[in-house]
Amino acid sequence: MVRRDPRVRLNVPLLGEAELEAVGSVLATGFLTQGPRAQEFEALVAQLVGTDHAYATSSATTGIHLALHACGVQPGDEVVIPDYSFPATANAVIQQGAVPVFVDIDPATFNMDPTKLEAAITGRTAAIMPVHAFGLPADMNEINAVAAAHGLPVIEDAACALAATYRGVAAGALGTAGVFSFHPRKIITTGEGGMITTSDAGVADRIAVLRTHGAVRGDTYMSFVDAGYNYRLSDINAAIGIAQMERLDHILERRRSLAAAYDDRLAEVDGLTTPAVPDDRTHTFQSYVLMLDEAFDRDAVIHALKARDVETTLGTYSMHLQPYFRDRFAIADEALPSSTRAHRQALTVPLYPQMTESDVDSVVDALRSTLAESRSVRAG
Structure with a gap:
């Protein structure tokens, strides 16, 4: 059976001839691993974010x-993270041998609730890692204040937030270090890839060594001074990223314009809450995430919209509900109520630069009809 794509997809990366030409130019050189294109890509991101250093990574x-x-x-250390995030946030903590400590979110922004942060700090806490949910920066002044009081580094999981700002400062420059994603669902893509940004010279020196097998290059050969990793980004991926950076302003303009169109059209639809954007922040709208009232079965809404040719999905994951974390940490839903509700009620609707306002109308009409049918079933 041939799978039929929905008429309105959840996301479609914006790619074209520039990316094809960029890859072709790298293939022609025969220099395929990390090299000059990766360095150029790093320089572009560092300039955008406003940090002294940027290091491209494989994801x-x-x-x-x-x-x-x-x-x-x-x-054995602890790292404080929001419970509501893609599980990669916690997986990386565990891969370092540390323990994730989950805190609840602000239900309006889906970001770490700073008022819950102090209670999560213990003598074993080694770092705080907020996540800029769906491209909206967390309340970094409040988070940084707690971190400073305890002498802790702050690592921004800025996977979705390239070019977002908080009080005029770019995401990725708001903590000790920031990390971006270039997965196809993110603001720009390299296929797979990531980037660390920092202005901390000591952290930068450690990243430079650890990223490439723990090696320091000499005049003739490398000396291996640490047990590092092979976390480099190839020049093939970096070349795509360079071409994508040329599209960044257009991508952001389209995403924000489409988000405004959703805000306008959904204002009169009962049963949902549209994304909140505090006045001191800019949002990338990597995803446009609604919160459905608890009267609605979010998963049933996803299936009903699929039948109407509209692809949707959940917001992201309440990690304590996932089997691995549930079995290991056994955290009660009552301890993380806002994250638990977001996991069950948040809905991501289609948003990507190639969409038209007519597509937005189609999504909103399908959602309005689906919610109306659900109300009719409940009333019956």
Whole structure:
């Protein structure tokens, strides 16, 4: 049976001839691993973010792992993270031998609730890692204040937040280090890839060594001074990233314009809450995530929209509900109520630069009809 794609997809990366030409130019050189294109890509991101250093990595997950190691997180330490995030956030902590400590979120922004942070700090805490949910920066002044009081580094999981800002400062420059993702669902893509940004010279030196097998290159050969990793990004991927950076302003303009169109059209639809954007922040709208009222079965809404040719999905994951974390940590839902609700009620609707306002109308009409049918079933 041939799978039929929905008429309105959840996401479609914006790619074209520029990316094809960029890859072809790298293939022609025969220099395929990390090289000059990766360095050029790093320089572009560092300039955008406003940090002294940027290091391309094979993914955001390896970037987070590398940042944790470079910031001094050791086996047995604790790292405080929001419960509501893609599990890669916690997986990287565990891969470093540390223990994730989950805190609840602000239900309006889906970000770490700073008022819950102090209670999560213990004598074993080695770092705080907020996540900029769906491209909206967390409340970094409040988070950094707690971190400073305890002498802790702050690592931004900025996977979705390239070019987002908080009080005029770019995501990725708001903590000790920041990590971006270039997965196809993110703001720009390299296929797979990530980037660490930092202005901390000591952290930068550690990343440079650990990223490439723990090696320091001499005049003739390398000396291996640490047990490092192979977390490099190839020049093939980096060349795609360079071409994508040329599209960044257009991509952001389209995403924000489409998000505004959703805000306008959904204002009169009962049963949902649209994304909140505090005045001191800019949002990339990597995803446009609604919160459905608890009267609705979110999963049933996803299936009903699929039948109407509209692809949707959950927001992201309440990690304590996932089998591995549930079995290991046994955290009660009552301890993380906002994250638990978001896991069950948040809905991501289609948003990508190639969409038209007519596509937005189609999504909103399908959602309005689906919610109306659900109300009719309940009333009956």
